[in-house]
Amino acid sequence: MSTFDRPASPGSPGAAGSLVPFHSISLHKQYPDVDAGPVLSSLLQLICMSNGGNLVPVASRSSQRSVRHVLAAALLAACATFQVAPASAESRFFTVLAVEPRGGVTTDREPFPAQPLPGGSGYVTNPPNAQGRWEVSAYVWQPSQIVVNQGDEVTLEFVGINGAEHPTTITAFGQSFTLKRGHAHRVTFRADRAGMFGFVCGTHQPSMTGSLVVLPKP
Structure with a gap:
């Protein structure tokens, strides 16, 4: 409901058939069958602006329906003039760490x-040592999932933290390299297809598999 200062009353300049200032109209009372939400209210404001700030109130239900239909048509026409711009391709950069989270207890x-x-x-388990402490660890990519949009230029910088080396492939985008501890390796490619694609260390399976999620163009 969009309510302004006050509704037009009989005998006033806002009576049926008279031109009334828009700011003095209660849309709900003048047009009870019209769902005057923010968009329709804006359209009514535009109508008034084009009519010197005045609006002709409509009394009959048939006229109210006509107003509703006119406003709906105007809304559709207005929407047709706007186009949603497609998401533009971006340059995306991510750092991906080769790590080995570890835990232990006695x-x-x-x-x-x-x-x-x-x-x-x-997965690695180390049995209890002389002090009775045992450990468990797993090699993983961090982050293990990356989300981009189709068409983005994607740069992934892999950094070796744990593990001597990681023979790595991103088969879908033609990338293959060996990542060593203390080194960084950067790859850049265009995410030209939508889907879910893996970046995989061939040695440390099954845990060291990441996912590159490419969202389709709208």
């Missing part, structure tokens, strides 16, 4: 697990 607090972790070099 057997007097937690027993060493009897069930082994899934196979592969990505």
Whole structure:
């Protein structure tokens, strides 16, 4: 409901058939069948501006329906003049770390697990040492998921923190390299297709697989 100063009353300059200042109209009372939300109110303001600040109130329901239809048509026409610009391609930069989160505890607090972790070099368990401390770790990319838009120019800078080396591939975008501890390797490519694509260390599986999510163009 859009309510302004006051509704027009019979006998006043706002009576049916008279021109009344827009600021003195209650849209809800003048047009009870019209859902005068912010957009329609703006259209009414434009109508008034084009009519010297005046609006002809409509009394009958048929006329009210006509107003509603006219406003709807005007709204559609206004919307047709606007176009949503497609998201422009951007240059995106991400740093991706090769890390090995690690945890450990002594057997007097937690027993060493009897069930082994899934196979592969990505998970590592070290049995209890002389002091009874055992550890578990996993090699991962951090972050492990990157989201970009289709058409973006994407630069990924991989930095080796843990692990001697990581033979890495981003097959979908033709990238292959070996990342070593203490080194950085940068790749740049155009994300020209939508979908989910992996960046994978061939040694430390199954944990060291990341996802590049390319959102489609609108």
